[in-house]
Amino acid sequence: MQQTIDSQIQARVRLLLARKWVDLKSLTIGTTNGTVYLGGGLKLTGGKNGEGRGGRTWLTRLRQEICAIPDVNDVVFQFHQIEEEND
Amino acid sequence: MSEGQAAQSIELVVDPWSEATHELERDRDAHPGFADVRNQLGMIYLEDSRPQDALREFQAALAKNPAYSLAKFHYLVAKRIHEGVLEAEEWDAENIIQQVDEPQASLWTSWYLSQSGDVRGSVEVLDRLARTEPRFAAVAHYHRAIRSISLGDPTAVESALGQVSECHPVYRRILAERGWTGSQAGRSIASWTRALLGEWSDPQTWCPSTSPVFEVLGTRCAREGALEQARGFYEDAFLRDGAESLHQLRISRLALANGDEDEAVQALRRAIEVDPTSVEARIALGWEYQSQGYHDEALVQFEVAARLQPGYPDVQYNLGLLYEAHGRARDARTCYERALETNGKYFQARASLAQLLIGSGDFEGALGALRPLERQGIRSADLLVQKAEAHMALGELEAAIRELERAVELNPNYPRTYYILGQAYRKQGWKRKAQEAWKQHLERTRSWREQQPHLEEGEWRP
Numbered sequence: 001m002q003q004t005i006d007s008q009i010q011a012r013v014r015l016l017l018a019r020k021w022v023d024l025k026s027l028t029i030g031t032t033n034g035t036v037y038l039g040g041g042l043k044l045t046g047g048k049n050g051e052g053r054g055g056r057t058w059l060t061r062l063r064q065e066i067c068a069i070p071d072v073n074d075v076v077f078q079f080h081q082i083e084e085e086n087d
Numbered sequence: 088m089s090e091g092q093a094a095q096s097i098e099l100v101v102d103p104w105s106e107a108t109h110e111l112e113r114d115r116d117a118h119p120g121f122a123d124v125r126n127q128l129g130m131i132y133l134e135d136s137r138p139q140d141a142l143r144e145f146q147a148a149l150a151k152n153p154a155y156s157l158a159k160f161h162y163l164v165a166k167r168i169h170e171g172v173l174e175a176e177e178w179d180a181e182n183i184i185q186q187v188d189e190p191q192a193s194l195w196t197s198w199y200l201s202q203s204g205d206v207r208g209s210v211e212v213l214d215r216l217a218r219t220e221p222r223f224a225a226v227a228h229y230h231r232a233i234r235s236i237s238l239g240d241p242t243a244v245e246s247a248l249g250q251v252s253e254c255h256p257v258y259r260r261i262l263a264e265r266g267w268t269g270s271q272a273g274r275s276i277a278s279w280t281r282a283l284l285g286e287w288s289d290p291q292t293w294c295p296s297t298s299p300v301f302e303v304l305g306t307r308c309a310r311e312g313a314l315e316q317a318r319g320f321y322e323d324a325f326l327r328d329g330a331e332s333l334h335q336l337r338i339s340r341l342a343l344a345n346g347d348e349d350e351a352v353q354a355l356r357r358a359i360e361v362d363p364t365s366v367e368a369r370i371a372l373g374w375e376y377q378s379q380g381y382h383d384e385a386l387v388q389f390e391v392a393a394r395l396q397p398g399y400p401d402v403q404y405n406l407g408l409l410y411e412a413h414g415r416a417r418d419a420r421t422c423y424e425r426a427l428e429t430n431g432k433y434f435q436a437r438a439s440l441a442q443l444l445i446g447s448g449d450f451e452g453a454l455g456a457l458r459p460l461e462r463q464g465i466r467s468a469d470l471l472v473q474k475a476e477a478h479m480a481l482g483e484l485e486a487a488i489r490e491l492e493r494a495v496e497l498n499p500n501y502p503r504t505y506y507i508l509g510q511a512y513r514k515q516g517w518k519r520k521a522q523e524a525w526k527q528h529l530e531r532t533r534s535w536r537e538q539q540p541h542l543e544e545g546e547w548r549p
Binding site for chain 1 (some may be wrong): 343433435498
């Protein structure tokens, strides 16, 4: 049943983000039909060449890790606020 | 050690004080009007022996929000440390403690009395707090121990710590780890200072309300993978504020980061036990249960969280997902609608609501729910597929195929697009195209082995 799978994916995405110390209060997370949606505000913490938290490389890696969760078909990022730090 | 190894070792060194300070300074520069950011930055300056900088930030916080009681108190602390000034009129005029709850009211009053020379009054306030509010007894006795350090009275320190240990197991454990063994007559004040306050704090000017600084430092270390260092800072925060539910939440995240889900669950259960109204702990425990397959237990946690905070859209949305998983579509719909009432831009709730409406046969409703998402700029193959499903059910095949082709363009690897596209082609009477689309679906879906024998009753096979 897709709804059970979606709620299971949702739980795993939450845990993945918690393990990465992402501030969950400022994020919205959703799952429908195996598509994971991340929205809200994502606070970045610098790093060189986009490797720091929230940098381009970090986001690409995050997308890959979410895609690796069983039954995830697509990942959509729609952050309305990205606060960037400069090193 | 090779050059590469040396570089790696250097990267692992964490200086949480300077990193946290720089992060808050950047926050302040980006949002100079945020009083809470200025207050937080002031706190870290205060703890880092930079009272002049701290004073400037607290003044700025108060200029933005003159009623900000925590910043008012910190302003008085910084002024006392930096200028040596403590005026009774200012404390009275500010009426600070009437604006805060216990234990802050007593802890702040005790600080003020000790700084103004009324040591006995300072200790009496803490004793009264311990007597009248047993849940704050440990933190009250702990602060009494710090006051006794500043008075240079090791016997009083030992007595206060004995009481702390008696009334709270977490304090007892942390103090034991820091060298408290029960009876330690003869231990010097300098040794107590190091054990309880660390290297950086001066017991004479010790501020009772800066536990958030230590939480920030702990989280900074944890993000860098320095979990033991993080735990130490979290314990510093707990010793100062005695807020066990928050402490257990932090410990649960450390346990998760360490891959120990059992410890995480244990800490979250304890967080709820000491504060059954902690919505944050209930949500975290709910997801832990869900991920471990305890679906009914997860649902209970979310239902309680929703009762505690019905206007919190995140709780409503996630409860809706769990209701759907339990086959309770009507309850799920109510939750999604509540989430959207509070936050109309909660696009995840809108996407789930639309899918639920499709499942219940309300195709016009689904299209109505999906319409605002394009205006919000949400681009996803699944949303286009949902629209296509609704159009198809309403007999609008051309519109459906148009949406599906857009979905393929947006994400050529999304398997469901091809499945629905196959159905749309079949309805058009285009059998070959339908078979090709279903084949594409099977090629992209991870569960193709399970789906292959049953998909469209074998009709996908040429």
